[in-house]
Amino acid sequence: MTALGPGMYVTPNIRLAREIGGGGMGRVWLADHLALRCSVVVKFVSPEYAANEEALQRFSREAAAAAQVKSPHVVQTLDHGVTADGLPYIVMEHLEGRDLRAALEQCARLTPQDAASIVGQIAKALGRAHKRGIIHRDIKPENIFLCDHGEEMFVKLVDFGIARGVEAGGLATASGMVIGTAPYMSPEQLMAKPLDARTDLWSLGVVAFEVLTGALPFPGDTIAAVTLSIFQAPRRKPSEAYPALGPAFDAWFERACATDPDDRFASAAELADAFVAAANVPARAQIGSGSAPRTLADVDAVTAKLPTPGVTAGPVSASTFGAQLRPRRALWIGGAFVAISTVALALLLARGGETPPIAGPAAAPSAVASAAEPLPVPSTVVTFAPSAASSASIAPSAPTAKPSVKPLTKPVAPKKPGKHDASIY
Structure with a gap:
């Protein structure tokens, strides 16, 4: 599995900038959305949990739940998918x-x-x-x-x-x-x-x-x-x-x-x-x-x-x-x-x-x-x-x-x- 790093493309429009944290089963990166010209946050399942079925289900529920609520008072989910080498990710709005x-x-x-x-x-x-x-x-x-x-x-x-x-x-x-x-x-x-x-x-x-x-x-x-x-x-x-x-x-x-x-x-x-x-x-x-x-x-x-x-x-x-x-x-x-x-x-x-x-x-x-x-x-x-x-x-x-x-x-x-x-x- 390819290691995450600055400059890596998650999708053709999303390029990783720097890791801003992690813990538990996830790692979080700040990224540039080239099409929208704004910063976004990309959350990945930690590689060591990529084969853990329970962790993957919880990760998918997180993406779906936040997207389904559709409230201005809930962090916005922009995308959810899997990288080319099988690492699940969620793209979210960048909060300041x-x-x-x-x-x-x-x-x-x-x-x-x-x-x-x-x-x-x-x-x-x-x-x-x-x-x-x-x-x-x-x-x-x-x-x-x-x-x-x-x-x-x-x-x-x-x-x-x-x-x-x-x-x-x-x-x-x-x-x-x-x-x-x-x-x-x-x-x-x-x-x-x-x-x-x-x-x-x-x-x-x-x-x-x-x-x-x-x-x-x-x-x-x-x-x-x-x-x-x-x-x-x-x-x-x-x-x-x-x-x-x-x-x-x-x-x-x-x-x-x-x-x-x-x-x-x-x-x-x-x-x-x-x-x-x-x-x-x-x-x-x-x-x-x-x-x-x-x-x-x-x-x-x-x-x-x-x-x-x-x-x-x-x-x-x-x-x-x-x-x-x-x-x-x-x-x-x-x-x-x-x-x-x-x-x-x-x-x-x-x-x-x-x-x-x-x-x-x-x-x-x-x-x-x-x-x-x-x-x-x-x-x-x-x-x-x-x-x-x-x-x-x-x-x-x-x-x-x-x-x-x-x-x-x-x-x-x-x-x-x-x-x-x-x-x-």
Whole structure:
């Protein structure tokens, strides 16, 4: 098999420029599309997996799923094929900006207004996917990309590498390993139960909690640790992690991450609408004018000049989202815990105490925070206040108040990622 290298032609119009990353089962290259006169990204199956049938099927599903969703909030798939010597590839649009994980490493947490924009746009992507029977199964900050789109904060969902159709049911691989990123996995995903669209809503609820508070609601980097956090640890409220948040967010999170899928929001659109109401911002807010930072990508250029800001969010009654949790929830949780205990005991006896492995998606998953090591929270939080006009993004403005609580940890120096972050593909 011919080695990949700069100048190699994937097709008559696509010429490789340089490798920009890789991991897991894939390698990612920046390339020139000679006919369109633009840069594209080409993802290849790693040569060592080229004969692995399961890897090839997952790779094909990734290409098909992203192409079928047809949403402006999903990374665009331009082509899919096999090179002359048999190496599968996917051609995708080249995104410039940063993923949400990189933004959180700089800001630690975002304002409710800014979070509402991100949740709303990802919900639109999921709504399109779910209507076509596709569940993503790996919603996390690393797979949420904040594009450099001038004045707008434009968000795209990436990496459909472990997406499956609802008709496929379970999530176990042919080798029997559970796949996903543990802290963002729903209870049914952790337990290898059949999945539907509501597993993605749980994951988006976890992301929203992390974006608002700078911490994970169910910490742990293994299936066992996260499962115990969900079923045994006291349910953590957003307002307990960051007291500036009101009871409306607590009620929203309780429903978004209800243990019983039947108690969650019925759709991505319903979840997003409820979040906007909790954030007390217009459903569509316009970008502000002036020199305020217009996207998260611009924050690092002006953060040092800002006075100490605070979080601005008007009071919203928790009864707005007062969907009564069903009495069967306790029975569901009890049964689930018995099942988990039985499986855990069997695994410990069979493996001598080893934790069940988690098979990562096509790209190597990033490290996640544990209970002992919460995400850093800086001494300032950038506030984005919306204007009254109508648009698709959230408008930032200068902050007006001091923080109502002390930061959880000391700030860390921001890490400035490059524009060609291969981990997003």
